[in-house]
Amino acid sequence: MQKLWSIIRSSIFHAIIMYVSMIIAIYLVFIYAPTEKMQGIVQKIFYFHVSSAITMFFAFFVVCVASIMYLWKDSDWWDAVALSAAEIGVVFCTLVLITGPIWARPIWGTWWSWDPTLTLTLVLWLIYVAYLMLRIEVYDPKRARFAAILGIVGFVDVPLIRWSVEKWRTLHPKPVLIQEGGTTGLPFAMWQTFVVCLVAFLLLFFYLLRERVSVAQSRHALEGLRHEIDEILAG
Amino acid sequence: MRSTRSLQGKMGEPMEKNFWYLFAAYSTIWTALCVYMIRLSQKNKELQAELRDLQAQIARVLTK
Amino acid sequence: MSTDMMVHLEGVIKRFGTMTALRGIDLKLQRGCCLGIFGPNGAGKTTLLKILATLTRPSAGTVHIAGYDVVKEAEKVRPLLGVLSHRTFLYGRLTAWENLQFYGRMFGIKQLAERITEVLQIVDLLAHAHQLVRTYSRGMQQRLAIARAILHYPTLLLLDEPYTGLDKHAVSRLQELVLHLRSVPCTIIMSTHDLHGGLDLYDEIAIQCRGKIVYSGPSLGSDVQGFEQLYSAYVG
Amino acid sequence: MYRDSNSFIALMSGSKVFLQQVLALLAKDLKTERRTREIFTSMFVFAVLVLVVFNFAIGADPELIRQVASGVVWIALLFATVLGLQRVGQLESEEDSLQGVLLALRDRSALFIAKMIAQMLYLLVVVICILPLCGIWFRINFIACLGELCLAFALGILGLSIVGTLFSMIALHTRACEVMLPVLFLPVSIPLTIAAVYATAQLIDGKSLSDISDYLVFMGVFDVVFFVLTLIVFDYIVED
Numbered sequence: 185m186q187k188l189w190s191i192i193r194s195s196i197f198h199a200i201i202m203y204v205s206m207i208i209a210i211y212l213v214f215i216y217a218p219t220e221k222m223q224g225i226v227q228k229i230f231y232f233h234v235s236s237a238i239t240m241f242f243a244f245f246v247v248c249v250a251s252i253m254y255l256w257k258d259s260d261w262w263d264a265v266a267l268s269a270a271e272i273g274v275v276f277c278t279l280v281l282i283t284g285p286i287w288a289r290p291i292w293g294t295w296w297s298w299d300p301t302l303t304l305t306l307v308l309w310l311i312y313v314a315y316l317m318l319r320i321e322v323y324d325p326k327r328a329r330f331a332a333i334l335g336i337v338g339f340v341d342v343p344l345i346r347w348s349v350e351k352w353r354t355l356h357p358k359p360v361l362i363q364e365g366g367t368t369g370l371p372f373a374m375w376q377t378f379v380v381c382l383v384a385f386l387l388l389f390f391y392l393l394r395e396r397v398s399v400a401q402s403r404h405a406l407e408g409l410r411h412e413i414d415e416i417l418a419g
Numbered sequence: 420m421r422s423t424r425s426l427q428g429k430m431g432e433p434m435e436k437n438f439w440y441l442f443a444a445y446s447t448i449w450t451a452l453c454v455y456m457i458r459l460s461q462k463n464k465e466l467q468a469e470l471r472d473l474q475a476q477i478a479r480v481l482t483k
Numbered sequence: 484m485s486t487d488m489m490v491h492l493e494g495v496i497k498r499f500g501t502m503t504a505l506r507g508i509d510l511k512l513q514r515g516c517c518l519g520i521f522g523p524n525g526a527g528k529t530t531l532l533k534i535l536a537t538l539t540r541p542s543a544g545t546v547h548i549a550g551y552d553v554v555k556e557a558e559k560v561r562p563l564l565g566v567l568s569h570r571t572f573l574y575g576r577l578t579a580w581e582n583l584q585f586y587g588r589m590f591g592i593k594q595l596a597e598r599i600t601e602v603l604q605i606v607d608l609l610a611h612a613h614q615l616v617r618t619y620s621r622g623m624q625q626r627l628a629i630a631r632a633i634l635h636y637p638t639l640l641l642l643d644e645p646y647t648g649l650d651k652h653a654v655s656r657l658q659e660l661v662l663h664l665r666s667v668p669c670t671i672i673m674s675t676h677d678l679h680g681g682l683d684l685y686d687e688i689a690i691q692c693r694g695k696i697v698y699s700g701p702s703l704g705s706d707v708q709g710f711e712q713l714y715s716a717y718v719g
Numbered sequence: 720m721y722r723d724s725n726s727f728i729a730l731m732s733g734s735k736v737f738l739q740q741v742l743a744l745l746a747k748d749l750k751t752e753r754r755t756r757e758i759f760t761s762m763f764v765f766a767v768l769v770l771v772v773f774n775f776a777i778g779a780d781p782e783l784i785r786q787v788a789s790g791v792v793w794i795a796l797l798f799a800t801v802l803g804l805q806r807v808g809q810l811e812s813e814e815d816s817l818q819g820v821l822l823a824l825r826d827r828s829a830l831f832i833a834k835m836i837a838q839m840l841y842l843l844v845v846v847i848c849i850l851p852l853c854g855i856w857f858r859i860n861f862i863a864c865l866g867e868l869c870l871a872f873a874l875g876i877l878g879l880s881i882v883g884t885l886f887s888m889i890a891l892h893t894r895a896c897e898v899m900l901p902v903l904f905l906p907v908s909i910p911l912t913i914a915a916v917y918a919t920a921q922l923i924d925g926k927s928l929s930d931i932s933d934y935l936v937f938m939g940v941f942d943v944v945f946f947v948l949t950l951i952v953f954d955y956i957v958e959d
């Protein structure tokens with residue numbers, strides 16, 4: 185029983201599940217899901233684009249929770265989680281920002297449309313890049329604390345940005361778009377595909393998070409060892 | 420009204436062109452994830468090197 | 484916890500990320516004592532004083548000042564403390580008087596003007612009271628910092644390397660002041676890496692090295708050589 | 720919460736000390752500023768420069784300028800906030816006087832409140848100085864909607880001061896403070912800026928208060944959220 189548990193917890197098992205679900209997701213996207221009549225084949229970008237967007241929001245949510253826990257418990261593990269989730273969140277954020285225009289170009293006829301969600305993503309990208317800038321230097325608990333505060337503030341800012349951006353968009357002429365968002369009125373097969381994609385992306389996120397946290401932790405431990413050795417050598 | 424016109428214009432284009440967008444989107448996702456994972460493994464490698472370095476230092480201290 | 488113990492530290496550990504600055508400090512100090520903490524640079528003296536000053540929290544262990552916990556009851560500890568470091572905490576764009584007035588208001592001192600005059604007299608700066616602090620010499624600024632530190636009648640004085648950048652006049656003034664404060668029941672903790680300055684000031688001495696108190700005991704009086712031997716035996 | 724009268728008295732005396740400390744900090748900041756006028760001057764000159772440069776960037780079309788005027792004014796204020804907070808940070812860190820202040824504080828949020836009020840006052844003076852200039856250069860009649868504008872500007876300036884003070888305290892403790900402050904401050908304050916710009920623009924267009932009420936409510940919500948958030952986390956910022 186314990187052995188089974190340790191297998192389930194192991195990194196390689198996680199990787200295999202992630203890999204398999206990703207393959208299934210790709211199969212569903214390209215073979216199973218029907219081609220949308222209006223947008224044609226580009227609509228298939230939707231599955232990975234929206235999955236990355238949701239994963240990104242989830243990552244930033246993890247940053248916020250881990251930051252609160254770090255301030256509360258003052259444990260390095262939570263800090264490592266926050267930093268790792270922020271980094272991975274920025275990666276997914278970048279994906280959203282790249283695939284968004286690629287989707288928009290054939291459908292809306294323009295690369296960039298200041299669509300509310302895309303604009304929100306852009307602002308979030310700026311905030312969390314600032315977060316990573318705070319963390320560029322070697323580990324310093326003061327900076328970790330500041331970053332934790334930014335992690336909380338950034339996530340609290342999300343609904344505020346969302347509201348303001350939506351409000352701001354209604355003041356401008358809308359770009360040519362066929363179907364807002366794309367999730368409304370999806371056929372069942374498309375829904376299935378989308379859910380599987382989302383699950384695959386979340387598994388990918390957790391896998392990356394796990395690896396990144398272990399890197400952060402071993403770096404931390406190594407730094408501690410190095411200090412100790414320096415002291416032994418000096419003393 | 421502009422929207423429907425431009426839609427028809429787009430839909431009139433050959434299918435392969437849109438296919439390129441799909442290809443671009445999925446390949447960038449793949450590339451970005453790949454780059455990130457390579458960076459992660461590089462970091463891991465750096466850490467391994469540092470660990471070996473430290474082990475060597477400890478060995479040196481012990482032999483002294 | 485008996486309250487005649489002014490300072491009581493138990494198992495204080497402070498980590499900065501992967502660095503450990505303090506590794507288990509135990510220290511007791513009677514009310515009215517004057518303790519000198521000696522140690523090389525990087526021994527963690529400043530960190531220790533910062534913990535006592537409620538400016539930073541210990542990672543582990545407990546610290547009590549006059550029976551108050553410095554983490555949980557910091558707001559009760561702070562008015563008891565007078566802190567003097569090698570930075571003066573003064574505003575260069577204000578006059579000496581205005582600086583003291585500001586700190587006096589922060590502490591809610593009654594009859595502030597009389598008190599400011601008094602402390603300025605003690606540090607010999609009354610004549611320059613209305614001069615901008617940025618025009619002061621380093622020694623004058625440090626003297627004003629002394630006035631700032633004792634302004635609110637502190638009962639525990641924390642001096643972190645107070646001799647840094649001081650002229651002769653200021654050093655002797657500071658030492659006189661420490662003697663004067665000892666007659667008032669005022670507890671003093673001074674950290675320094677200078678072994679020669681006024682050893683006879685202290686009642687107790689401690690030697691700190693690499694985050695630990697390696698020696699503590701009663702003062703050796705003005706026996707500089709004996710102390711130097713002791714110091715090099717522990718610090719190496 | 721405060722069951723016995725003793726703790727109530729303690730609370731009352733605590734709030735009295737709090738007020739005293741806020742006032743002392745504020746008096747100190749304003750006294751320094753009155754002597755040097757450093758912060759105001761740099762903020763004001765910078766804001767005017769932004770106005771002028773944008774004027775050239777937009778071109779000579781008076782209608783176009785009128786349309787973007789409120790955006791330009793708020794960008795000027797945004798950058799002026801960053802500049803002012805950088806100066807304030809320098810003043811506090813020169814002789815580590817922040818530590819001295821922290822040693823004297825009973826409740827550390829007094830420092831936040833005092834800095835926020837000071838920043839608000841500086842911004843207020845800058846606004847009062849640049850609005851007439853703006854009115855003349857961009858040919859906008861601000862007087863027609865002065866009361867409504869006051870409300871919009873008050874809410875906007877309050878928000879900028881709160882967020883700005885929060886991040887200036889963070890930037891103060893990090894190296895490369897000059898770079899970090901705008902990088903942290905600008906993206907987080909985007910929603911506030913959007914609401915403030917459009918509220919101002921619609922007021923200039925002759926809309927009434929009820930037309931822009933959702934912007935005002937939004938700015939109020941933003942201010943309250945960030946104020947509460949900053950009060951909660953402030954202890955973690957100033958701790959060494």
